[in-house]
Amino acid sequence: MEQEIIEPEIEVIPPKSLSQDEVLQASLKLFAQKGYANTSLTDIKDAVGLKTTSGVYQYFKTKQAIAETLRENILDSLSISIDDIRRRNRKASEQLREIVDLLFKLTDEAPEIIRFLLFVKTEDFLPNAVPLMDSAAFNKIKRIIQNGIKEGEIKNIDYLLAYCYFFGIINQSLLMVLDGVLPKSADSYQSQAWLAAWGCIAKK
Amino acid sequence: MEQEIIEPEIEVIPPKSLSQDEVLQASLKLFAQKGYANTSLTDIKDAVGLKTTSGVYQYFKTKQAIAETLRENILDSLSISIDDIRRRNRKASEQLREIVDLLFKLTDEAPEIIRFLLFVKTEDFLPNAVPLMDSAAFNKIKRIIQNGIKEGEIKNIDYLLAYCYFFGIINQSLLMVLDGVLPKSADSYQSQAWLAAWGCIAKK
DNA sequence: GTCTATACGCCGATAGAC
C-alpha cells in the first residue's frame, strides 16, 4: 500500500545529482577569477561540493579537459549567437552593433564568460588549441568587417586594422568595467563605446 | 699523460660573474613568454646558466620578489620617461604622441617589457601590489589627459573614457603585433594607430 | 660565494573498497 511512496524519495531537497555542467560552471568562475594555473582541483571540488578531487575525474579525465570543454562551449555559443545576428541583420553596422550589445550584456550578466575570453591565456596551457583569432566565432566577425568594407560602410583599410581599432575600444571598455576602473555597469558605457568604436572605422 | 687536460676546465671564456640584473632580465623574458605561474626557478636557473636553483636565492629571497622588482623597475623607468616627455612638450597631443612613440618602439626593441605590462596579471601573485592604473606612471598619463580636456584639446568627456578609447586602440595594436596577428613590426602600424586613437578623443 | 643534498608541501591523477 505504501509502495507508491518510494517514488518521492527521488531527491526531495537537494537533487545532488552532480552534473558535468556544474563542474564546468564552477571551473569557469574559478578560472576567470584566479586564472587556470592558480586554480587547483581542490578548489574545483570545493566549489562543486564534493568531498574529494576524485569526484571531478568522473566527468573529466584531466584539468586541461575542463578548460578545453569550457573554451569550446563558450566559442561555440558565441559563434551561434553571431550566426543569429547575421541572419537578422544585413548591414555590417547593425551586425557589429548587436555583437557589442551581446558583449556588454554578458559583461553585466555573466562576467565570468567575458573574463575567461579576455583574461585567461589559454595558449599557456592548451598548446594545440586554435588561436582565438582563428576560431569560427572570430572568423565570422572578421568576415562581417570585410563585408562592411566591401559595401562601403567601413573605411577602406586593412580589415585587421579595422578589427583592431573597433575591438580595441570595445574590449578595453569591458576590461575596465571588469576591473572596476569604470565604476558603473557595462550597460552604462555601451552606447558611448559603440559610438567611439564605430566612429573609428565608419566611412566618412 | 693526459692529466694536463684537467686544467682547461677553469673556464677560460665566460667570466660568469653573475649579477642580479642577469636574473632579472632572464626572468622578465620567461615571465613574458610563459607567464609567472608557468615559469619555475628551474627555468630561471637554466636561462641564467646556473647549475642549481640555489644560486638564484643569492639575489632574491623568493620568486615573488623577482617579479616585484621587475615590475617596479619597469614602472619606474616608464614613469621617468613620461616625466621627460612632459618636460619636453607642452600640449597633450604632443605628450601622448611621444608616449605612443615610446610604446611602439619598446614593442619592437624590447617586446618582453610590453608583454609583461600587457599580459602578465601581477595581481594574481602579488596580492598587495599597487594596481597598474594607480601606479605613478599611469597617474601621469591620466593627468596628461585631464589637462588635455581642460585645455580644450581633448573632447569634454570623462577622462577615464578618453583613456579607455585612446589606449584601447594603442594597446590592442601592440597586442596584435606581439601575437603576430598583425604581421609586420609595430613601427609599421604606429602612425595609423596614433591617428585612429587621437581622432577618437580629439576635440572637433 | 657557488654547488650538494634534501626537506616538505601541494598538485594532478589512479586504484580500488563500498
Add this chain to the structure above:
DNA sequence: GTCTATCGGCGTATAGAC
C-alpha cells in the same frame, strides 16, 4: 557512482659542505 587511500612528481625553499 561516490569516497578512501595513496602515489609520484614537481616546485619552492633551506641547510650546510667546499
